[in-house]
Amino acid sequence: xxxxxxxxxxxxxxxxxxxxxxxxxxxxxxxxxxxxxxxxxxxxxxxxxxxxxxxxxxxxxxxxxxxxxxxxxxxxxxxxxxxxxxxxxxxxxxxxxxxxxxxxxxxxxxxxxxxxxxxxxxxxxxxxxxxxxxxxxxxxxxxxxxxxxxxxxxxxxxxxxxxxxxxxxxxxxxxxxxxxxxxxxxxxxxxxxxxxxxxxxxxxxxxxxxxxxxxxxxxxxxxxxxxxxxxxxxxxxxxxxxxxxxxxxxxxxxxxxxxxxxxxxxxxxxxxx
Amino acid sequence: xxxxxxxxxxxxxxxxxxxxxxxxxxxxxxxxxxxxxxxxxxxxxxxxxxxxxxxxxxxxxxxxxxxxxxxxxxxxxxxxxxxxxxxxxxxxxxxxxxxxxxxxxxxxxxxxxxxxxxxxxxxxxxxxxxxxxxxxxxxxxxxxxxxxxxxxxxxxxxxxxxxxxxxxxxxxxxxxxxxxxxxxxxxxxxxxxxxxxxxxxxxxxxxxxxxxxxxxxxxxxxxxxxxxxxxxxxxxxxxxxxxxxxxxxxxxxxxxxxxxxxxxxxxxxxxxxxxxxxxxxxxxxxxxxxxxxxxxxxxxxxxxxxxxxxxxxxxxxxxxxxx
Numbered sequence: 001x002x003x004x005x006x007x008x009x010x011x012x013x014x015x016x017x018x019x020x021x022x023x024x025x026x027x028x029x030x031x032x033x034x035x036x037x038x039x040x041x042x043x044x045x046x047x048x049x050x051x052x053x054x055x056x057x058x059x060x061x062x063x064x065x066x067x068x069x070x071x072x073x074x075x076x077x078x079x080x081x082x083x084x085x086x087x088x089x090x091x092x093x094x095x096x097x098x099x100x101x102x103x104x105x106x107x108x109x110x111x112x113x114x115x116x117x118x119x120x121x122x123x124x125x126x127x128x129x130x131x132x133x134x135x136x137x138x139x140x141x142x143x144x145x146x147x148x149x150x151x152x153x154x155x156x157x158x159x160x161x162x163x164x165x166x167x168x169x170x171x172x173x174x175x176x177x178x179x180x181x182x183x184x185x186x187x188x189x190x191x192x193x194x195x196x197x198x199x200x201x202x203x204x205x206x207x208x209x210x211x212x213x214x215x216x217x218x219x220x221x222x223x224x225x226x227x228x229x230x231x232x233x234x235x236x237x238x239x240x241x242x243x244x245x246x247x248x249x250x251x252x253x254x255x256x257x258x259x260x261x262x263x264x265x266x267x268x269x270x271x272x273x
Numbered sequence: 274x275x276x277x278x279x280x281x282x283x284x285x286x287x288x289x290x291x292x293x294x295x296x297x298x299x300x301x302x303x304x305x306x307x308x309x310x311x312x313x314x315x316x317x318x319x320x321x322x323x324x325x326x327x328x329x330x331x332x333x334x335x336x337x338x339x340x341x342x343x344x345x346x347x348x349x350x351x352x353x354x355x356x357x358x359x360x361x362x363x364x365x366x367x368x369x370x371x372x373x374x375x376x377x378x379x380x381x382x383x384x385x386x387x388x389x390x391x392x393x394x395x396x397x398x399x400x401x402x403x404x405x406x407x408x409x410x411x412x413x414x415x416x417x418x419x420x421x422x423x424x425x426x427x428x429x430x431x432x433x434x435x436x437x438x439x440x441x442x443x444x445x446x447x448x449x450x451x452x453x454x455x456x457x458x459x460x461x462x463x464x465x466x467x468x469x470x471x472x473x474x475x476x477x478x479x480x481x482x483x484x485x486x487x488x489x490x491x492x493x494x495x496x497x498x499x500x501x502x503x504x505x506x507x508x509x510x511x512x513x514x515x516x517x518x519x520x521x522x523x524x525x526x527x528x529x530x531x532x533x534x535x536x537x538x539x540x541x542x543x544x545x546x547x548x549x550x551x552x553x554x555x556x557x558x559x560x561x562x563x564x565x566x567x568x569x570x571x572x573x574x575x576x577x578x579x580x581x582x583x584x585x586x587x588x589x590x591x592x593x594x595x596x
Contacts, residue, residue, distance in 0.1 A: 009394070012394060013391050013392040015391070016387070016388045016392065017391075017392075020377070020384060024379055099373055100373055100374075102335070102370070102373065103370075103373060103374075103375045105339060105359065105363075106338060106363055106366070106367075106375070107363055107392050107393075108360040108363040108364050108393065108394075109360065109392070110360070269342045269356070270291075270293070270342050
């Protein structure tokens with residue numbers, strides 16, 4: 001009990017900021033509603049893109065529309081939730097330019113933990129809902145044979161996907177210390193990675209498989225778990241059993257992310273690489 | 274508390290140095306922002322840290338608070354090593370950046386203070402007591418529920434100071450705290466800082482371009498020039514060092530010719546055809562009373578004022594001398 005209380009107490013600084021951010025976003029109801037709707041629209045448009053594609057083809061990369069829905073849903077749900085809780089790391093260049101990162105140094109918490117909990121974008125819940133709906137539709141219509149295995153894979157895939165995307169945001173933030181106006185470049189692999197994640201990795205070219213299959217492990221966020229859930233064989237280089245390795249991809253993503261962040265922070269403080 | 278340090282100084286630097294690699298066109302060049310700074314500040318002191326723009330003030334502050342890693346030398350703040358012990362140090366130091374807000378722009382002041390209390394893990398009682406004290410002393414009451422972005426500059430600075438001092442830090446560092454404030458706001462702020470120091474024994478380190486801040490608040494002055502300590506001592510001593518002159522202004526009963534050739538004083542200017550004259554004298558060599566006596570020998574003095582040395586001028590002279 002006492003230990004739990006102590007742990008909760010340690011989280012108090014973060015809770016205070018997050019609760020306040022959430023409150024202020026909901027304070028202007030009309031505004032918040034508009035935000036939600038626009039976020040919903042973005043999600044729907046991206047889903048429509050997949051649907052339009054399938055009015056012309058019946059299968060893509062060995063997957064039918066409802067199977068792709070599962071991939072899209074898994075990826076979009078995981079990404080939206082990561083974006084909701086980590087997306088504001090993209091604002092780091094503004095902090096660097098204005099010198100306001102220094103303020104975080106004056107508070108008794110780790111700088112990264114403070115930055116992550118400095119905001120939360122509740123409007124992304126709408127997009128997460130689109131992802132969840134697509135995932136649900138994919139699961140129910142693509143004839144998944146339900147088993148404890150499939151259920152574990154689904155949860156494992158979602159949690160790992162969320163963590164993998166989150167690690168990407170941390171990696172991108174770490175790089176901002178070196179790149180002036182580097183958001184353009186890091187957006188390429190964060191948002192490009194999200195886009196890649198919603199596609200079946202089987203259609204990727206070999207260099208793409210290398211980049212988004214392993215270095216930025218996007219294939220592990222949705223496609224591979226989906227392939228394993230659906231009982232498909234998986235393409236060359238990416239066998240279906242890799243779906244079980246989604247947590248390893250999440251660990252890899254965080255390891256590179258934290259390394260890069262540390263490296264960036266050292267650079268900022270001028271302590272040498 | 275921390276026996277490893279034992280010295281009890283609140284700031285202690287030894288040969289503190291920071292270099293930056295800066296791009297100079299195509300070539301890279303090494304710029305020494307702080308150069309072998311050795312300083313010791315005792316608890317309860319109020320120190321003015323002054324110097325021109327780019328002299329190394331901000332770099333020093335960043336090294337004292339663990340934001341920047343020194344290139345060479347040693348630094349202890351509150352007996353802690355700023356970079357490795359940053360999080361512990363943050364509980365004992367409060368920093369006010371005149372131009373960088375630590376408040377939440379879209380939130381009422383009250384809410385910002387509440388969040389900061391959570392960030393510093395203050396107990397409910399500590400939070401309430403300290404907030405009440407700061408609200409009263411800084412007169413925040415009238416705008417506690419106003420979002421920060423709607424505050425005037427003077428109000429915002431008061432809120433910033435409350436935010437930096439909420440956790441009752443032992444050392445308060447103020448970087449240009451009165452910049453852009455009107456005379457009245459400056460005055461109030463200085464009075465608050467004097468009171469805070471008296472009540473809690475807080476150590477103050479402030480950088481400023483406003484010499485009024487230094488005169489009212491500081492009992493010790495450090496002048497930094499090109500990263501080096503150019504002066505360490507009190508204000509009168511600084512004036513003496515550079516031979517800054519005091520000025521005696523006399524109002525006379527009737528217009529007289531310019532009072533040149535007085536012993537130990539130089540005539541600066543005359544107004545109203547000689548009714549008011551300004552005379553500079555060196556406080557080391559003579560006194561205001563002697564100059565006054567000399568003037569009285571030539572004309573009837575109705576009124577007089579003595580102008581203290583202009584500190585901007587004093588600092589300018591220090592720079593000139595050390596170059």
